[in-house]
Amino acid sequence: MKVAILSGSVYGTAEEVARHAAKLLNAAGFETWYDPRAALAQVQAFAPEALLAVTSTTGMGELPDNLMPLYSTLRDQLPASFRGLPGAVIGLGDASYGDTFCAGGEQMRELFAELGVREVLPMLRPCTTWTGSCGRSRRGSSGRCSAHPCGCPGGQPADGKRRLRVRGVVARSWWSL
Numbered sequence: 510m511k512v513a514i515l516s517g518s519v520y521g522t523a524e525e526v527a528r529h530a531a532k533l534l535n536a537a538g539f540e541t542w543y544d545p546r547a548a549l550a551q552v553q554a555f556a557p558e559a560l561l562a563v564t565s566t567t568g569m570g571e572l573p574d575n576l577m578p579l580y581s582t583l584r585d586q587l588p589a590s591f592r593g594l595p596g597a598v599i600g601l602g603d604a605s606y607g608d609t610f611c612a613g614g615e616q617m618r619e620l621f622a623e624l625g626v627r628e629v630l631p632m633l634r635p636c637t638t639w640t641g642s643c644g645r646s647r648r649g650s651s652g653r654c655s656a657h658p659c660g661c662p663g664g665q666p667a668d669g670k671r672r673l674r675v676r677g678v679v680a681r682s683w684w685s686l
Contacts, residue, residue: 513557514543517564517576517613523601527563530599534561546575549582553590560596560626562617570612584620592625598632610634 512534516527524545531541542555567573572580598621600614611634618632 510558511540512559515562517573519573523565563599564613565601566613570609572613595629596626597630
């Protein structure tokens with residue numbers, strides 16, 4: 510099955526997740542296509558049999574600027590070739606933003622519905638805050654995990670990189686049709 514991966518990113522996390530999803534899907538025997546600056550003609554030339562959107566949320570719940578041209582074109586043209594395709598969305602965000610948490614992902618989900626893309630898995634909503642030694646999300650540097658009472662040390666990882674865990678569910682579940 511040919512899977513086109515669409516992404517929108519501000520600081521690169523969604524691109525990293527999209528590349529990781531492509532690796533997982535390729536390892537599971539899927540053919541993937543990914544271009545972080547994709548245009549509709551490129552996506553259509555690949556002739557996808559499934560769609561995956563990976564996007565962060567910016568501002569007051571908007572999609573990142575690099576995804577807006579493709580999003581607008583899809584919304585304006587509503588290409589019939591996507592109708593009935595299986596699809597899924599990974600909406601990244603910071604849970605501390607409350608109502609706008611993963612709002613960019615919700616916009617892609619709504620667009621997929623308008624296009625007639627079949628949602629084959631509920632949107633994944635990983636929080637892109639720092640992870641503690643327990644592997645669970647945490648915020649701040651209080652010395653304790655704010656999301657779970659595990660007591661993992663707070664603060665930023667020594668290498669300064671965010672940790673995001675998107676498990677093998679991408680390859681195992683989404684397109685087991």
